[in-house]
Every structure is written in C-alpha cells, then in structure tokens.
Amino acid sequence: MLVLRSVALFLLAALAEIGGAWLVWQGVREQRGLVWIGAGILALGAYGFVATLQPDAHFGRILAAYGGVFVAGSLAWGMVVDGFRPDRFDYLGAAVCLLGVGLIMYAPR
Template sequence: MHIVRSIALFAAAAVLEIGGAWLVWQGWREERGWIWIGGGVIALGLYGFAATFQPDAHFGRVLAAYGGVFVAGSILWGAVADGYRPDRFDIAGALICLTGMAVIMYAPR
C-alpha cells in the first residue's frame, strides 16, 4: 500500500511541477498572459508540498527519486500537450530514470 501511495504522490508532484512550469512557459513565451503565469506559480507552490506526504522520511531520497519521475513525466507532457514526438533514446532514457527511481525508493533496506 505504501508503494501505491508513493507512486500516486509522485504522479501528483509531476502534474503540479511540470504543469506549473508549462503554464508559466505558456503565459510568458507564448504570450498568453499573467493568468496563465499565476496559475503556474500556484501549481509550483503546491508541488512544494507534494513530497512532504511521501511515506519515506528522507528528503534527499525522495527528491532524488522524484528526479526520475520528472524526466519521464516531462517527456510525456511534451508529447501530450505540445505534440512533441519522443524518439527511442528519449524513451530509453526515461525508462532508465524510472528504473533508478524504483531502485532508490523501493529497494529493500
């Protein structure tokens, strides 16, 4: 149950961080305005809390593992939101990062 909760929290963190950064990008670079930027800033602020709910108590471990989720999530977000087509190396790299995340977070200790 802890693993399922942890994965759900990583997914929520990714949506908040990547989505927040995307909203800021859209607001500033695509000139969609301050409402988009403000929404992004709020999402990024909420992302800051997401890791605090992880079952593991070690900040460094949680944040390091989240890095793998961030990499894979960013590629997925780009494909869905911006029409980016990841190539086989993008996909391989994302899978390597997710494997690293699983080792860091869920290896028996």
C-alpha cells in the first residue's frame, strides 16, 4: 500500500511541476499573460508541498527519484499537450530513468 501511495504522489507531483512549468512557459513564451504565469507559480508551489507527503523520510532520495519521474512525465506531457513525437531514444531514456526510480525508492534496504 505504501508503494501505491508513493507512486500516486509522484504522479501528482509530476502533474503539478510539469503543468506549472508549462503554464509559466505559456504565459511568458506564448504571451498569454500574468494569469497563466500566476497559475503556473501556484502549481509549482503545490509540487513542493506534494513532495513532502512521500512516505520516505529522506529528502535527497525523494528528489533524486522524482527526477526520473520528471523525465518520463515531461515526455508524456509533450506528447499529450504539445503533439511532441518522441523517438526510440526518448523512450529508452525514460525507461532507464523509471528503472532508476524503482531502484532508488523501492529496493529492499
């Protein structure tokens, strides 16, 4: 049950961070304005809070593992939201990152 909770929190954190960064990008680069930027800043703040809810007590471990989730999640976001088409090396890199997440967070200690 702890692993399921942890995975759900990683997914929620990814949605908040990647979505927040995308909103800021839209506000600045696509000139959509301060409302988009403000929403992005709020989402990025939510990401910081969600990360604290992970069951593991080690900040460094959680953030290191989240890096792998961020890589895979960013590619997925790009596919769904921006029409990005990853190549085989993008997929392979994301798989390696997610394997690293599994090792860092869920390997028996």
